[in-house]
Amino acid sequence: MRVLLAAPSSTARLHTLVPLAWALRTAGHDVKIAGRPAFVEDILRTGCVAVELEDGDASLTESAALGDFAQLWRPEVVVSDAPAGIAAAREVGAKAVRVLGPDDEPDLVADHTLDVVPPSLRDNGSAGEPLRHVPYFGPVEVPTWLRRKARRTRILLSLTDLSWYEPIFNAVSEVDFEIVCAAELPAGLALPPKVKLVDDAPPAAVLPTCAAVVHDGDESLALAAVAYGLPQLSLTESAFGTRVAAAGAGLSVAAEGISRLADETLRAGANALRAEVAALPAPRVVAAALAS
Template sequence: MRVLLAAPSATARLHTLVPLAWALRCAGHDVKIAGRPEFVEEILRTGCVAVELESGDAALTESAKLVEFARLWRPDAVISNAPAGIAAARAVDAKAVRVLGPTDEPDTTVDHTLDVVPPSLRDSPGQPLRHVPYFGPTEVPAWLRRKARRARILLSLNDPSWYAPFFSAVSNVDAEVVCAAGVPDGLELPRNVKLVDAAPPAAVLPTCAAVVHDGDEALALAAVAYGLPQLSLADSAFGTRVAAAGAGLSGAAEGVSRLTEETLRSGANALRAEVAASPAPRAIVAALAR
């Protein structure tokens, strides 16, 4: 098959498509990923062939150039988490396949809907697709080559205003808290916080007992795949669903002291089992080819 993937200019959305793109290539199919010019370098970092789209907005809600390339290349399927992908598929009578991430809602206008979110976290799930966490090229840092003496919690914050209340809440928790550089000047680090130059999730998450973030839904979904209880300091729709499933908490930093509770571990393990039971990308590829 010839398969065209259309990626909006959002790294997390591109990363959702990458495991399926790799599975297609490994099965012998011809795969190209289309995106806006400023996003081409990010596409190339995945190891796939990039198609530069000179027109269309960053979200690829529309793109005349995507349709133009589809008419030239004639793909058998267009896989996307962007609306322009559906238009491109319809223009060449190809199958329109949509991949849903944590923030997406089902679309009845496509031929197939693949969903990386576990069915229990979605009101109207599509065809389950096992989520394989991908964060781009990663090098295991030197500090991670030593075994942690205590349970490890990954702290990943985009909003620096959360550091102060979190450090206050975590100072008496029996755990090693790892966070990358970016802590505001003047804040005193608790003794159980380990400040590192880099904490790539792909390398760190398998060594963790829990995750704390401020609404990062890509990290939240990865934590689900690894079976890790999580605390979302900021309100998010996905974080609320994880909490409702008994696999995490949403709200105040003081919740970090509860992340080792057995009920949360059980809820997180149940979601991990749900992810593991979903068809792997290679199985989905075989079904699409048929």
């Protein structure tokens, strides 16, 4: 079976598709991932075959090149969150498949709408078929520092807004954690003794060694924390973070909330979500269903 995945120029969205792409490939299907020229290298790093689509300045969501390639290659399945992908599937009589992320709306009509978010964390408007989320962040190497056992309970700190570092560093004096982060800190900010500043902290390698995660709204990291059963502190409000907090698996509060991440109630809530994710159909099961 030929399967065409159309990846928007978003690394996070591409990474959501990769476990399904791998499952289809290992089942013996011919899988190609189409993307804009500037995104081809990102696709190649997943280990999949890339198709470079050039269509002037049009985005992949509008690109006629996607439909042209589908007419040429004749896939049986087209996986896409874009109107152009759904249209391409219809043009060649292929199954149209969508894969929803944490806050995507099921606003496009597809033959199969797959949802990687566990049912208890879905918005009321989501009605997709379940697909177990397998966290993927690209190729990584386990860093040397991670091969040594942590002295304290470890927390991954991952921030995109540098202004959060100072309040977090002020709050860590109240906790007995090892805080790991990989960042260029703001000038003049002193590094607390409990914080380990490293060159690289790849989530795929670090998360299995952690007891919790602190972030400022990164949905990919938040969903990975759910899959690993880790309590999480989101420093910014988001719809997904609010649902995680409502499930008793996280907090969406100020930096001082880091002292509450060792709470057994949060750990129990996070473990319940992990069990829910593990019970969902694995990518290989969904791949087999798409091929039937």
